[in-house]
Amino acid sequence: MERRNAWKDYDKKEIKELEQLCKGYRKFLDNGKTERECVKEIVKMAEGAGYVDINELIKSKKKPKKGDKIYAVNMKKAIVLFNIGSEPIVNGMNILGAHIDSPRMDVKQNPLYEDTQLAYLDTHYYGGIKKYQWVTLPLAIHGVVAKKNGEVVDIVIGEDDKDPVFCVSDLLIHLAQDQMDKKGAKVVEGEQLDILVGSKPLPKEEKEAVKKTVLSVLKKKYDIEEEDFLSAELEIVPAGKARNMGFDESMIIGYGQDDRVCSYTSAVAMFEMENVKRTACCLLVDKEEIGSVGATGMQSKFFENTVSELMDLMGDYSELKLKRCLAGSFMLSSDVSAAFDPNYADAFEKKNCAYFGRGVVFNKFTGARGKSGSNDANAEYIGKLRKIMDDNKVAFQTAELGKVDKGGGGTIAYILSLYDMNVIDSGVAVLNMHAPWEITSKADIYEAYKSYKAFLKDA
DSSP, rough: OOOOOOOGGGGHHHHHHHHHHHHHHHHHHHHSSSSHHHHHHHHHHHHHHHHHHHHHHHTTTOOTTTTTTEEEEEETTTEEEEEEESSSGGGEEEEEEEEOOOOEEEEHHHHHHHEEEEEEEEEESSSOOOOGGSSSOOOOEEEEEOTTTSSSEEEEEETTSSSSBBOOOOOOOGOOOHTTOOOOOSSSSSSGGGGEOOOOTTTTTSSSHHHHHHHHHHHHHOOOGGGGGGGGGEEEEEEEHHHHHHHOOEEETTTTHHHHHHHHHHHHEEEEEESSSSSSEEEESSOOOGGGSSTTTTTTTTOOOHHHHHHHHHTTOOHHHHHHHHHOEEEEEEOEEEOOOOOGGSOOOOGBOOOOSSSSEEESEETTTTTTOOOEEEEEHHHHHHHHHHHHOEEEOOOOHHHHHOOOOOOOOHHTTTTOEEEEEEEEEETTTTTTSSSEEEEHHHHHHHHHHHHHHOO
8 A cells, every 4th residue: 555655746835835834844943952942932933823821821810711722831841732622621632742852962960071181071962862973063052051049041052153063073084993893882982972162271271271261261151150060951962954955855954853843843733723623732742752751751740730720720620520631632642753764675664664755654553573662553543533634635654663673662652641542653754863964854744734733623
C-alpha cells in the first residue's frame, strides 16, 4: 500500500499556504532554540490570537464559556492551551501534545576553567546524541542566569552577525589514527564536549589570565560573576538560522525540529480553531528527551492540575469528573518519526517506514524491539482517525521506527494513556534526527498542520 506523494496534488493556492506556513516555522525555529524561548514565542502567538492567562481568570473568578481561549504556563518551560467547546468538558477533550526540548549540551554549574592558556566551559550533553556530530561546529549560548538578588539575565550569544560563536575542537586527522579506530560512541566522549570560549590573557595577570579575561567580558556585558554560574541554565546549540534546502527548496534544515516541527504546527492549528464542539487542547512540554521527568516534563502533575483548575472555574470539578474528562479525551501525541534514508536503507523495513513528502505519519506504536515502553494504539481509534484524515483530504502514512531489532524510541504517548484515553503517535518524518541540523519536508509540515486542524475539529 504505497502512499501517494502529496506534492503531486497541490494547486497554486495550497503551495502558497504551504510556503507561508513554512516561513513562519523557520522563524519559530530561529527564535525558539530553547524550551524557554519556545514558550515565549507561543505565549506571544496565543495572546495575539485572543488567549488569556488562566491566572487572570482565577483572580477574577470569571467562569469560562464556549469559545473562550485560555493558556497556562509551567515554570516558563511548558504551556497548555484550551479552546472551550460547546460540549461539557467532562465528556473529554481533543488534545494535541508535543515537546519543545531538543538534544543539546548544557553548561555545568561549575564550568569555567583554563588549560594551557585556553578558556573552556565544561558541558553535560542532554538527550540522545552522537557526540562526534557536535565538534567543529559554530555554537551559540542561549539561556538565563539567575542572580541571588532575584534578577534573571537572558543570554543569547552567537546568533547575531556581530556576535562571537563558540566551538568544540576536534583532533586533526593527521594525528587521529587511534581515534579513528574507536567505536562511534567513543570517538568523542562526553567529557570532551567542552566549548572553547577564550584565548587572550588579561594584561598584568599571571594566574588564569585567560579565564579572567572571559570573566571580565561577562562582568562588563552582563554583570555576571563566576559564582552566578551556580544558578544558571545555559544551553549550547548550533549557531545559525533554519534554511530552505534543496535546489527545489522543498525541505527545511534547522536545529531542534524534533519536536518543534510538531509543536509549531500544533499551535498554529490550535490558534486557527473556532466554534469547536469538544474542548480543544494543545499541550507543549519539556524534558521528553530525557524521559519526560521533572516538574516541567509530562510526568509532572502540571497538565492534570491545570485541567482541574479549568473545571473548577467552570463550576464543574470533582475528582471523578476530572477522571471522566481525561478518560474520554482523544489525543495525538505529536512527535517526529524517522524518515527513510536510502543511504542507510538497512536500518529500515521499506513497507513500514515513513517517507518524505507522503504526509503526516501515524505510528501505532513506538518503543524498542518487542514494543518495550510503547503506547500501542487501539485499532478502533486508528479507524476513526483514518476517516477524519480522508474526509479532510489530509495526506497521511503509517510507520514503525526502523527495523524491529535495530533499536527504537519513545514519546509522551504512554504517559497520557495512563489516564485511559485513546492516544496515538503522529508527526513529521525527519532525516538526521537528533543531529545538530535536522531535515524535514515542507509537504509533511503542511500535512501535519492540516491533520491537527482536522483532528481538533472532528475527533
